[in-house]
Amino acid sequence: MHSFGYRANALLTFAVTILAFICAIASFSDNFSNQTPSAQIQILNINWFQKQPHGNDEVSLTLNITADLQSLFTWNTKQVFAFVAAEYETSKNSLNQVSLWDAIIPKKEHAKFWIQISNKYRFIDQGHNLRGKNFNLTLHWHVMPKTGKMFADKIVMSGYRLPNAYR
Amino acid sequence: MDWQGQKLAEQLMQILLLIAAIVAFVVGYVTASFRTMMLIYAGGVVLTTLVTVPNWPFFNRNPLQWLDPSEAEKHPKPQVVVVVSSKKKSSNKK
Numbered sequence: 570m571h572s573f574g575y576r577a578n579a580l581l582t583f584a585v586t587i588l589a590f591i592c593a594i595a596s597f598s599d600n601f602s603n604q605t606p607s608a609q610i611q612i613l614n615i616n617w618f619q620k621q622p623h624g625n626d627e628v629s630l631t632l633n634i635t636a637d638l639q640s641l642f643t644w645n646t647k648q649v650f651a652f653v654a655a656e657y658e659t660s661k662n663s664l665n666q667v668s669l670w671d672a673i674i675p676k677k678e679h680a681k682f683w684i685q686i687s688n689k690y691r692f693i694d695q696g697h698n699l700r701g702k703n704f705n706l707t708l709h710w711h712v713m714p715k716t717g718k719m720f721a722d723k724i725v726m727s728g729y730r731l732p733n734a735y736r
Numbered sequence: 737m738d739w740q741g742q743k744l745a746e747q748l749m750q751i752l753l754l755i756a757a758i759v760a761f762v763v764g765y766v767t768a769s770f771r772t773m774m775l776i777y778a779g780g781v782v783l784t785t786l787v788t789v790p791n792w793p794f795f796n797r798n799p800l801q802w803l804d805p806s807e808a809e810k811h812p813k814p815q816v817v818v819v820v821s822s823k824k825k826s827s828n829k830k
Binding site: 570571573576577579580583584587588590591594595598643644645715 | 737742743745746749750753754757760761764765768769770773777781784785788789790791
């Protein structure tokens, strides 16, 4: 503490240590938030369903996505990344995940939404297993905090079925 | 900066930073604004820097009392008396 430089150095070191500590507590405080997200997805229409020339099945859907992810936002949340995946089982793979739609939600006000959209990314199976296939639509989300650990969770909606014939 | 001033500067620095951190966290958490927390803490760090880093007069209220040089001459440093016991040791004496 005897010189200007020594005092400046001591202050900077202590200030940054405390800053790291505050950020750690801020991240820890996220654990106390009460999260009650909800989501519904309806398939309004199967636009087309066909076999590609080289043998893979592809389907185009129109989805109606209703979700309320507002409770995921805390004071330490920077943004939330959400995506809808079709998940189904085939004889070759126990879990196939195909991302159909995604969004980055930057603000809490935008986290309660309703959207009607055809799939943003192509729903293609690696093979020809989609006819008459039961599948789940899962809303996954990743909560990106300002400081600390990233959280991920999902809501699984089951009971969807593709038609038995190409159209 | 004298000895008392150095101690005061260090304690002031630690206390001010801790208070700034606590106030910043509480206000930030209550208003649910991470930005407010960071701004308050940054303000606290700047304030603490201004208070404790420059050599302000109030850190120099207890200057060291050095002895006057003439006083030192009147009371000379006691000389170490070396008792010479043998010739061998005397040759090694500094």
